[in-house]
Amino acid sequence: MFSFRLPSLPFNLPKARTAGFSLGDRTRERTIVDLANPLGFRLGSTSNTASSHSLRKNEMPLPHSVFQPDPSSPVLDRVKQTPVPELNPPTLVVTTEIEASKQQAAWAAVDRHILPHHIVIGIGSGSTVPYVVERIVAQGADVNKHRVFIPTGFQSKELIVAANLRLGDVDQYPVIDVTIDGADEVDRDLNAIKGGGACHLREKVLAEAADTFVPTNAEGPRSRxxxxxxxxxxxxYRKNSEYLGTNWKAGVPVEVAPFAYAKVLQNLVLVGSQNPKLRMGKAKAGPVVSDNGNFIIDAPFSTEDLKDPLRILKLIKMLTGVVEVGLFCHMAEAAYFGNVDGSLTVRWADGRVENLAKGAKIVVQ
Ligand SMILES: O=C[C@H](O)[C@H](O)[C@H](O)COP(=O)(O)O
Known part of the structure; x- marks a missing residue:
């Protein structure tokens, strides 16, 4: 077990309706805005500058509009003068060998792949990802203040905010330098099953967005x-398999439009899934609802079928009502697995397998 404590907010929040964050450096300030109170905030529209006016009580903002602080507002001055203490970075206590192996993998991957010239970083989901954030924070505020971090869901968004890192979204940054993410199982060709935490739609978008330039000289990236x-x-190490479906028996996670789930269940059987099931909530009556408002089906396939995961991916993706499939085929550049003895196994897309002994120096490739 490890403990990860979110720092408590230094505010008495009941009256606050919304909080605006100016993120990104050590002098950041938090602005608390009570929308029930006319604070002199103006409604700004990106498409219609003529719509700028004071926001009155109960007045709804126009679609596609953004709030812009009125610099002349005395209230804004007052809230700006309230300094906000730094949030503490996550403190992780590793108490089991499995957690230690996750930490080893995460730290090595950050050391190798998140380099000073990388600015836009995708942060995935799952139990290994807190260690990724932990290691990024350890790179220091100087390098991180120039970066923006893109989450794959609620969990990673919380991690980014708690670590005092700047949050962005993939619609702002459709090209990401590096994305680091967990997996439910990875095969020898680096195909992965993902979505055990129902995050695979956003995870796949971030995986696809992750392209980076490898500098050919010490000065940083150039066009050539x-x-x-x-x-x-x-x-x-439990996720490192020869073939998918070896250890991960829950099936391929499939995100579906809620109204279509029953039809998709039937059609999954037609394409070879054995007993697909709608994923039900724990401590919740009813199905799991993803961060995108969709349902999740877990669709088991035989190990034989999963020897060709791309074929299964294509079959499922063609079913009407399917939003995304938790099979990530030929997407990863490398997979880092922490082993129980403290060593690391690194599999690369080109087929190389590296075994790094416990304590071995991690060298940037
Ligand atoms: O939807 C969740 C993600 O795909 C996770 O990365 C995956 O389920 C692995 O999670 P964990 O590390 O908690 O087993």
């Missing part, structure tokens, strides 16, 4: 430098 795909998987 090599563009490489930089989606990196981190996990413990």
């Amino acid at each position: 430098d090599r563009l490489t795909h930089s989606f990196i998987i981190v996990a413990d």
